[in-house]
Amino acid sequence: MTEPRTSKWRQLADAVRRQIEDGTYPPGAPLPQIKPTAEAQGVSYETMRAAYKALEAEGLVRSVKRIGFVVLETPMRRRVPRGNIITRGPRGYVFPAASRPDEVWDLHGRPDASFTPAPTEVAEHFGVAPGTELMRRRRVTSPPGEPPFQLVDTWLSPQAVSDAPQAAAKVTGPGGYLDRLEEAGHGPISWEETIRVRMPGREEAQLLTIATATPVLETTIVGTSAQTDLPIEVTIRVIPSDRVELVSKLHRSPSAHWPVTSAEPK
Known part of the structure; x- marks a missing residue:
């Protein structure tokens, strides 16, 4: 043959x-x-x-x-121990991410804070119609000397902008926009994170200098106000799939103890 x-x-x-x-x-x-x-x-x-x-x-x-x-440049892949603990550092809250609290990343291009038509996912969180112009804070960052690693969009609800105008400003002050929101009466904010894999949009691929055929990891963190019990901010982080791998340590529950007793099925 x-x-x-x-x-x-x-x-x-x-x-x-x-x-x-x-x-x-x-x-x-x-x-x-x-x-x-x-x-x-x-x-x-x-x-x-x-x-x-x-x-x-x-x-x-x-x-x-x-x-x-x-x-394209071959990027360094980062192994990220994936936890669920939010800590506090000198510059404000620190969420589980690919960077260390003491690591200062490079900024690619200029950070942006402007009113932008909201995508469906964000609009649904805030209870507004898709395409409604909402405040979006955008930045593209990477470890020092590396190509763009992540695109981060933070969307603020109309209530957030009304109660804490400085949270929408280009310069938010110590602790960033989250401190301004909590100072305005929305603290302590609680957060929930969703992770998925998808294909990038054309603009996302351009900002991250990747091909549109390269999948991306998307993490969405929704911050809920303690005052209204409604979403007050939504942060969407987009990372090319060849930049990062998430690592979680697995733990045994009491039902999975070792050694197995004779009374337990094998």
């Missing part, structure tokens, strides 16, 4: 992948344009493009408007 023949686009993708791995095309370098490369290889435009798209799906390159496919 003869072995199945490898598709031409896959052969081309394998060849370009090797060139990326050996440094022929280093991080930040554009791959050769599709049309002339296809002609040089004696294949169709569609076949060459399929090879590049396969590399994009692997997270090795991404498509950049007016440039083409650009090689």
Whole structure:
């Protein structure tokens, strides 16, 4: 029996992948344009493009408007011990995350605080119609010297902005926006976190410098006011899937004790 023949686009993708791995095309370098490369290889435009798209799906390159496919930097993957304890540091509350309390991360671009149409998920938490303009605090950060690691959007409810205007300001003061909310009567805030994996939107992929084919980890933390018992803030953190892995220590309950007694089923 003869072995199945490898598709031409896959052969081309394998060849370009090797060139990326050996440094022929280093991080930040554009791959050769599709049309002339296809002609040089004696294949169709569609076949060459399929090879590049396969590399994009692997997270090795991404498509950049007016440039083409650009090689991505291989990020360092962080192992994050996943706990559920919120602590207090010199700069305010510290939530379970990929950074240490004493680690100062780089900011990519300018942080933004502006009224922005709310996505459905956020609007539902606040009981408003999707698309309602709400205050959004946005920042893109990473460990020092690394490519963008996370996109963080914090949405404030209309009640939050009304009661604590400084929480919506670009400069919130010591302790950040959360201290301003609690000082305004909403403390102590309680939080609940939801984690899921999804595909990124085009804007998210652009800000995180990843391909739209790269899945992302999304954590959503909803802060509930002690005064109204309603959500007062929603923080959504988006992290490329190749940047982080969550680690949880597993514990035995009393029912799982060792050794097993003879009376217990085996």
